[in-house]
Amino acid sequence: MLREFLEGFKILSDSDIADFEKLVTKKHVKKGGFFIQNGAVCKSIAFVMSGIFRTYFISDKWEEVTYCLTFPNNFLTAYSSYLTGNSTQENIQALQDAELYTISKEEMENLANNNVTWLIFLKFMAEQQYMELENRIFQLQKKNALSKYKNLIENYPQLVQQIPLQYLASYLGITQRHLTRIRKEITF
Numbered sequence: 001m002l003r004e005f006l007e008g009f010k011i012l013s014d015s016d017i018a019d020f021e022k023l024v025t026k027k028h029v030k031k032g033g034f035f036i037q038n039g040a041v042c043k044s045i046a047f048v049m050s051g052i053f054r055t056y057f058i059s060d061k062w063e064e065v066t067y068c069l070t071f072p073n074n075f076l077t078a079y080s081s082y083l084t085g086n087s088t089q090e091n092i093q094a095l096q097d098a099e100l101y102t103i104s105k106e107e108m109e110n111l112a113n114n115n116v117t118w119l120i121f122l123k124f125m126a127e128q129q130y131m132e133l134e135n136r137i138f139q140l141q142k143k144n145a146l147s148k149y150k151n152l153i154e155n156y157p158q159l160v161q162q163i164p165l166q167y168l169a170s171y172l173g174i175t176q177r178h179l180t181r182i183r184k185e186i187t188f
Contacts, residue, residue, distance in 0.1 A: 002047050002101055005073055009121060016117055023111070024101040035076060035092040035100070042078035042088055044102045051098020052159055054167050057090050066170040067136070069152075071159050076100070079129055095163055145174045146182050153186070 002024070006017045027046070029035060035053060036042050048070055055068035055078075070076045070092075081088035082105060111118040139148055149172060152160050160168070169179040 001049055001073060005047070009124065011117055011120055011124070013117070016115065019111065019115075020103070023107045024103050027100045027102050029094040029098045029100060031094055031096050031098075033094050035094070036078045036081070036088060037091050038089055039087050040078075040081075041085060042081035043106075044077070044104050045082065045108060046076045046100040046102045048072050048074050048076050049099040049101060051100075052095045052162060053092050053098065054095055054163075054171070055090050055092045056167075056170070064170065066167045069163065069167075069171055071156055075125065095167065140173060145172045145178060146185065148172050149179070149182050150186070 002021065003017055006012050006020065012020075024047070029051065035046060038058070050072050052072075053070040053076055054066045055070070056064045056066045059065050076092065078088040078090050078092060080086070081090075108118075108122070112122055139151070143151075152168075163171075165176050165179060169176045172179065174182075
């Protein structure tokens, strides 16, 4: 799965991918466990092999606000902390038992410093992060909850059903009660 994902970028050679695979470490995170928590410094990137993660922060009202969901076959990191070396304000929690492949920032930077292809890959990943953030902002500002929920179902039909209602409602910016009404409106 990791190899196929990296091959999909069509910029990395077989040896580039083999070098990467030698550096990754398999990590298991139990349901409810964390990839990173508020106050820590993120020093690695992870590739999600299995499991679903939610990224959330604690609001001024002491409420957990889920603003990102990460599904299998995607990279995961506390990106601002990873880039700056400052502590993060976010928590990245497994919603089910998960399997990750992680690589440290130091090892990733060594790859990029020794091979321009990895530098291009990192640039591409940064661009994707930006586009995902922009898309999320547009969704929050322009679309109603029903449209956002339908979009999730279209892209991740089986996985959406595995996300606890309170986290899904928080991600959509609505109450659990409103989400229950929306679910009743949609027929699968």
